[in-house]
Amino acid sequence: MPFRSHTRRSHHPKKESFRILPLGDSALTIEFGNVINSEINSRVVAFAKTVFNQHWQGIHDIVPTYRSVTVHFDPLQWDSATLAKRLKTLPRREPGQADPQGILHEIPVLYGGEWGPDLEAVATFAGLQPDEASALHASIQYRVYMLGFSPGFPYLGLIPERLAMPRRSTPRTTVPAGSVGIADHQTGIYPIATPGGWQLIGRTPIAMYRKGRADPFLLKPGDIVQFNPIDRHEFDRLSHKSAHGND
Amino acid sequence: MMKLQPAEILVLKSGWLTTIQDLGRHGHQHYGVSVSGAMDSFSMIVANRLVGNPDQTAILELTLKGPELQFEQDTVVAITGADLSPTLDNRNVPMWRSMLIPRGGQLRFGVPRAGTRAYLSIAGGIDVPLVLGSRATHCASETGGLHGRPLKQGDVLRGGKPAPLITQPIGTELPAPLRPCYERSATLRIIPGPQQMFFKKHSLTTLTQAHYTVSPQSNRMGYRLAGSKIAQKDTASFISDGTATGSLQVPSDGQPILLMADRQTTGGYPKIAVVISADLPLAAQLAPGDRIRFVLCTVAQAQRLLRIQHAQLDVALPPCDRHYT
Structure with missing residues (x-):
């Protein structure tokens, strides 16, 4: 049309x-x-x-x-x-017109522990147990609103209201690549190790920024993300696979 | 007609921050990829034209304390931008002028006399891989240049194939009237930014009446400025949007940040104004402690000033459209 x-x-x-x-x-x-x-x-x-x-x-x-x-x-x-x-x-889409479906990405995440050092704080903020907080985070699909901050960093939202914890008052000097974080109503994934102030609740072994490829960015604005909780064993298996370019 | 071998340059000392840059990595900002590229694109383009390179050819950007380089082949180079007291085998060498460095020659830099960033072009360019269409180094994401980092001692740079010297003879120079003059204070022209409604009524007046000082927390990403506070109406409700090089974004402390070449593609602070493109080369030559005064300008004026700047340069030093492979 x-x-x-x-x-x-x-x-x-x-x-x-x-x-x-x-x-x-x-x-x-x-x-x-x-x-x-x-x-x-x-x-x-x-x-x-x-x-x-x-x-x-x-x-x-x-x-x-x-x-x-x-x-x-x-x-x-x-x-x-x-x-x-x-x-x-130029033609523009009218308000209320249907949104074409973006690509759905299932992103495995190991929540908590050293991979998500702020999960307990987020759970306390939400009045939940840590495993309830991570289950809530993974319970709905998120839209990729935009990419920014660093190559391939997706701004995802909106997260359930009770998880919407503000950024840390002092940002970390280094956040490991793959870290999944929360900042107010947004959630995001750090594609590369950078300084960062988001509350870190988990980590994915899937690379957001696949250096050297013609199209190195996994997510695009308008895509949909579903987080899937995984255990340590699965994280290690997928990390190994990702490091060998089979992701 | 003299034929040259591709350059081979040994890094004896790295200098304070010496990076490979070109005109920037365009076309990927929607993935969060910073543009980066030369901070002072005017000096960078001049350096390339002086040695017969196309404008976008990769060059070295030197910062305050330059490197020590040994040339393993006869190499045509030019140095522009900041005067960092360049010497060849301990003799002073001219700036804004192409010259031949004989095989074995050692290029050194001394005290910074004026400006902050110097550009060293090499006929034939620098042979590093294109990453997302550019050779520019963006250190924060370890992208481009030489392994995504500044030069270090022991690095060897290899040049591309230089043009035969007939196309741009040694001793080509930029006419003196076109050479910028760098001082410890600069007047930068600005266009009011897209978020005026986030600032109190007299904020633009405050910005243009005060002097701002470049703080030590300044780098290729941006300069934190210190001076009169810019009052905002509402600091919490701004939603991140696109930034441009030259944007003056204002965090809640009211002290503006001037975004430069390595800026993030999007930002969460409202932008009160944007420095015009014609004045960004001058901004690039400022160092911590230097002072800035801002003067208002319209978009149409800014675009006319840039066209005049480039037209004057094209007359003095026509672009070289030869392409390297």
Whole structure:
């Protein structure tokens, strides 16, 4: 079904479902809303794909986030006004339109212990036992809202309200690759060892950033993640397999 | 016409932070991959053009304390950007000018006289693998460059195939009026950022009336600035979105952070303003302790200034579109 264009209504700015804001002289941010929900994010992901599919020369990057798309361009090839005009004429998904199903990824996680040193704190925050907290975390499917922070880091959500513990007041200087963390209503997976402030509840042996591959990133915005609790034996078996490139 | 062998360069001393950079890793920010690349793209492009390289060719970025390098082949190079007192076999060498380093020559750097980052181009470029389309080093993710890290003592760099010297004779230089002048303070032009509604009414005025100092917590990812506090209305409700190089993001303490080449692709702080592209090369040459004054500018002005900057450069040093394999 073709997308409906808003162009004929552009003289009624109040009816616009998005705003185009300059982010300096080499980027524009197209804002679809100011909340985190899957409906707005699915419009964001769809619009980012539409812009990408134009294959315009001089467009360096198209970055979908929770509720906006940032388009980075070469200011020697584009001026912001012309690009904004072109972006406005592109089809956009209407609010309420169905979201195409993203790819479902089952991600095995070893919860707690040295792999999830903050699981007990999260459980205490939630008023649960640690195994209840991890079961709750793995009980629902999460949407990949965006990737950011480090190569392949997925921002997943939204997690059950009672698990929504804030970040640690002092970030760790190193978080091991594969760590699964919680920050407020988001959960995420650290693809590489970096500093980090999220509450770490477990670790996956599956690589998010598979260096050296043509397409090294496992998850894409709009995909779905289901965490599966595994035991130590299974973690070691999958780690071994992953290290030998059979993931 | 003189034919050169690919360069072979032995790293005798690494310097403080010497990395392989190009014009950055574009097209992967939606996967969280930082752009990285040369902090001062103007000096980097000039260095490449002086030795007959295409603009995006990989070069070395030197930071305050340069390396000691031994050249195992006759090699054409150029040094631009910060004046880090370069010497060849203990004799001063000119900057912003291509020169031949004879086989066995040792290039050293001394005290920084002006600026922070120098660029050393090598005719033929530096032969490291392309990672996601770029040779730029991003140390935090160990991506690109030489094994994703700064140079260290004992490394050997190999060059690509240099152009025959007829295309760009030794002694080519950037005309003096086009050479930037680096001081301990800079005026940077800014465009108001996309999140004005998160700041109190007079925040932009505060930003443009105060002086800010580059703090010691500054690196290729960003500069933490110290100065008048930028007041926010609401620090909690901002939802992470895309960042741009030059963004001035403001955390809850009100002290702005100027995002630079290794910036994260998305960020959780509202952005009060963005430094214009034409002034980013100047920002790249600042060091901790240096002072910044911000001046407002429009998007149209900023884009015109950048076009003028590049048009002037193209007249003085036309781009070389020869491609290496």
